[in-house]
Amino acid sequence: MEDRVLRGFSAGIAGGIAMNIWSFISGAMNMTTLRISDWAAVIIHAHTPPFSLGETLFSLLGQLIFSGVLGIAFAYLVPPAGSRYLIFKGWLFSVTAWFLIYAVTTLFKVEGTVPIPLMTAIANLIASSVFGLVLAAALNALTVGSGSSARLGMVPAMKPLDDDDETRPR
Template sequence: MRDKFTRGFIAGITGGLVANIASLLLGFFGLTSLRFADWTAIIILGQTPPFSIGEILFALAANVGFTGILGIVFIYLVPLIKSTNLLFKGWIFSTFIWFFIYSVASLFKVEGTMPIPLTTALANVVTTSIYGLVLAQVSEKEFVKNIASEQAGNVFRLIKPAMKPLKKNDDDPE
């Protein structure tokens, strides 16, 4: 797929789905008190947990959409920083977003997000890391496919005839 915008959105959504599944599992096992969906619900709905099933599903959809938008940002940043070590760059990108969100929640004292238990912070870092790694992995596969298809197209542009074809002009004497 050549459209960077769509590629980034798909990579972001893929990473977001995997990270949200991990976040929900960590919440199910009691390793976190704030899942990704809870963070999103607090911001969107302006209330603290517990949330209804409908509110969580709405927050999950919004969170996955947000991760899609982050994927678009990532895909446009990659050419600026080179596509080598993409997994590492995806991880750095996602942890930067995690730290930024935590910082904003702390600075503005967003009710329901502070204080954060250590297990929740660790679980959120793990799921954020999963997001960044999946985002980069999906992006990398798309980059490789695009580069391969572009190079295949360039091969035919590079092939040139050995000589110009002889053409008989009307001006040439016979």
């Protein structure tokens, strides 16, 4: 995929899907009181949980689009930073985004997001980490010339034989 915006958006969506899978699992295991889609729902619907199925699905869509936008931002940050240690850079990017989102909701005292129990913060940090790792891996896989097939070059099966070679049996 040659277009950086499309690569970044696609990688962000992949990371967002993985993040939400973890978030729904951690929610089902009562590890969190606020799933990632619930954060989006609080912002989109301007009320605290519980949310209807329609509100949850709409918020999930909004959160995935936001994940895609974060993927675009990461895709544009990678070339100046270099592609070495891309997985670490993806993780660092996502944890920074997690921290900034937590900071903004705390500074503005967004109802439904403050205060945050410790287990919710940990579960959401793990979700953010999953996002960053999948984002970087997906972006790397979608980048032209960096996938596993790009590393496989055409190599001759054997050295070409010279017609003038005297050691060759005839």
